[in-house]
Amino acid sequence: MNDENPSCLRIAVPLPVKGTFSYAIPESLSSSAHVGCRVMVTFNRRKITGYILEKIPRPNDMKLNEIQDLIDYEPIFNEQLVPFFEWMSNHYMYPIGQVIQTSLPGGLNRTPFKTAFLTEKGQETLDGLALSKADKKILSWIRENPGKRLPCPVQDIYKFQKQELLTIEEGIKKRQAGPLIRKFVRLKHDVDRQAVLGEKKLTLKAKNEKEFLERIFKSDTMLLSELTAEFANASYLVNKWVKNGILERYSAPVYRNIIGTVLPAPSEPLHLSSQQRRALSQIQECIDKKSFSPCLLYGVTGSGKTEVYCRAVEESIRSGRQALMLVPEISLSVYMEGIFRARLGGRIAGYHSGLSEGERYDQWMRMIRGEVDLVIGARSALFAPLPRLGLIIVDEEHDSSYKQEGSLRYQARDTAVVRAKMEKIPIILGSGTPSVQSYHNSLRKKYKLLTMAHRVEKRPLPDVEVVDMKSLQKDEMISGKLKKALEHNLAAGNQTLLFLNRRGFHRLYLCRYCGKTIRCPNCDVALTYHLEDNRLSCHYCGYYSNILLKCSTCGGKGLKAYGFGTEKLELEIKSLFPAARVARMDTDSTRKKGQALQILKRFGNLEIDILV
DSSP states (O other), X not given: OOTTOOEEEEEEOSSSOSSOEEEEOXXXXXXXXXXXXXXXXXXXXXXXXXXXEEEEEOOXXXXXXXXXXXXXXXXXXXXXXXXXXXXXXXXXXXXXXXXXXXXXXXXXXXXXXXXXXEOHHHHHHHHSSOSOHHHHHHHHHHHHSTXXXXXXXXXXXXXXXXXXXXXXXXXXXXXXXXXXXXXXXXXXXXXXXHHHHHOTTOOOOSTTHHHHHHHHHHHSEEEHHHHHHXXXXXXXXXXXXXXXXXXXXXXXXXXXXXXXXOOOOOOOOSSXXXXXXXXXXXXXXXXXXXXXEEEEEEEOTTSOHHHHHHHHHHHHHHTTOEEEEEOSSHHHHHHHHHHHHHHHTTOEEEESTTSOHHHHHHHHHHHHTTOOXXXXXXXXGGGOOOTTEEEEEEETTTOGGGEEOSSSOEEHHHHHHHHHHHHTOEEEEEESSOOHHHHHHHHTTSSEEEEEOSOGGGOOOOOOOOOOOTTSOTTOOSOHHHHHHHHHHHHTTOXXXXXXXXXXXXXXXXXXXXXXXXXXXXXXXXXEEETTTTEEEOTTTOOEEOOOSSOTTTOOSOEXXXXXXXXXXXXXXXXXXXXXXXXXXSTTTTOSTTHHHHHHHHHHTTOOSEEO
C-alpha cells in the first residue's frame, strides 16, 4: 500500500450491494487507472471485477485495500455516463455495479462462478470404498475437472468442505468477446519496391510471382487470407520473400464486417413538404442552442418523420456532435441503418441483440473511440458511450418494447429523456400515436409539440375494412372478402402482408370432458402446438412436451385442438394459392442469426408474394 498517493478510486462492483467502495491505487498502476476502466479488486475475501467511477482525494487516516490488477488500458465507458448510471441506480433501485454490467456488451463481462479442488484427504477418500455412489460421482467429476464450474448446486458440496475433502473457490469466466486478430503481409519499411522489381538477380520461379509482388507493392499491406484466396501458392511465395527480407508478416486487430446485413434504402427526396420544413427548422434551433430541449414529433404515418430525423442528424454531425437513435425493433434498426448509411457513409454503428458478442464488442469500441457519428439500435443502445453526443432520437416512442422487463427494469424512452437532460442536448420523441405521458407533457409545455398532420404529397390513407368473422365455419381462417382481395392483389402483381399476433399451429388443447386446457407447469399459460417440432411449447419459459393423449387433470382422452397461429395460416395460404411464393416471418422461422434479414431482403427484392 502506498500511503503517499494523494488519491484513491471510487469503484462500483457488480454485486447486489448498495453504494460504491474506495480502493487505493498501486504506484505502478496510477498513470493507467482511468475512469471507465475495469479493475480486479478483493471484495469480501474474493476477487471480482470493479468499474472505476471517479478519482477522489484519499483521507490521511483511512486504510484502504489496493486494486489487484487493471483489466483495461483504455476506458470502456466515458466519464459523462457515470452520473447517468448513478441516476439509474437510484431511480430504478438497482445496484450501480450491476447497472454498468447490464449496459456493457455481454462479452465484456466476467461472470463469477463456484469451483472446487480436492484436498489430499479427498483424494485418499475417493480412492477408498467408504463413499456412496452419488458422492463418489461428484468427487470424481471435481478431480477430473479442476477449476471448472460445479455441475450441481454449491449447497450440495458444502458437506464435503466440512469433511475437509475439498476446498470451494471463486472462478471467473473471462470475457468471450474481444478484438478480431488477423494476419497481414506487407513490404518492409526500408525496402525500395522499384529496386526489388527491377533487380536482375531476382529468381522468379513461379509464373505468377511477379504478379504476386506487384499486388502487395500496390496495396502496401494485405490480409494473408486475401492473398491465399487470390494466389493458390501464396503460402510458398510469402515464406520465400519473408526469408529474402523483402516482406514481413504481422498481426493486427480488425473490425468485424456487419455491413452485409443492411437493407436497401429509399432514395432521398428532392424537396421537403412545408410541415417537414417547419418541424426541421424548430429542431435546428434546439440543436444550435446546445441545451436540453425535448420535442414531441407528432406525425401521422407517411408524413415524412424519417426524413426529418435524417436532416436533424446531418445538422448535428455538421456541428461536430454525434447522434443516437433508438428504435423499438431490431428489424426497424436494420432498415434505418440502411437509410442513414446511404446518406452518411460508414461512420454509423448498429447496436442490438441481433449481433454476435464479437460484433457488439467491435461496435462498442468504435463508439468509445469516437469513430462513429451515429448509433442506431434497440433499447440497449441507450447506453452507447458517445463522447460528443449532441442529439437523441426515440422513434415510435409509444412502443411497449422500450420497457425492459428483465433484471434491471427500466423505460428506455423516459431514461433517454433523462440522459439528454444530463448531457444538455435536444431529444426528439417521434410517433404517429404518441403515448399519453408524452402528449400530456407537450400540453403542459414540458415538451415542444411539432405536428405533421398530413401525409407527404397529400397521399390518401389506406382503406380499412372490418370483416365480421362470426359467419365463418369453425375451422375457417380466411374470410371470403380476404380471399378475393388476395386473388386480386396476386393478379395485379402486387405483394401482400398478413399479420397475425399468434405463432404456432394450434393456440391451445382443450379437454372436452373437464374443459381444462393443457397448461405450462411453470407459467400456468396454455401450451401452443407447433407442427414443425411436433410438440406443445410454452412461449414464456420455453417448456415443451410431447403431444398428450389424455388430459393431465381428469385423465380423459377427449383432447381437442382449437385456434390457429402463423404456422397454420402459412399452410392454409399455400393450399389456397399454390402458385404464389409464400413465406412466414416469426420467432420460430427466424431463430438463426440473419434469417429475419434475409426474409426482409427477399420481400424487398420482390421474391415473395405473400408474407405471413
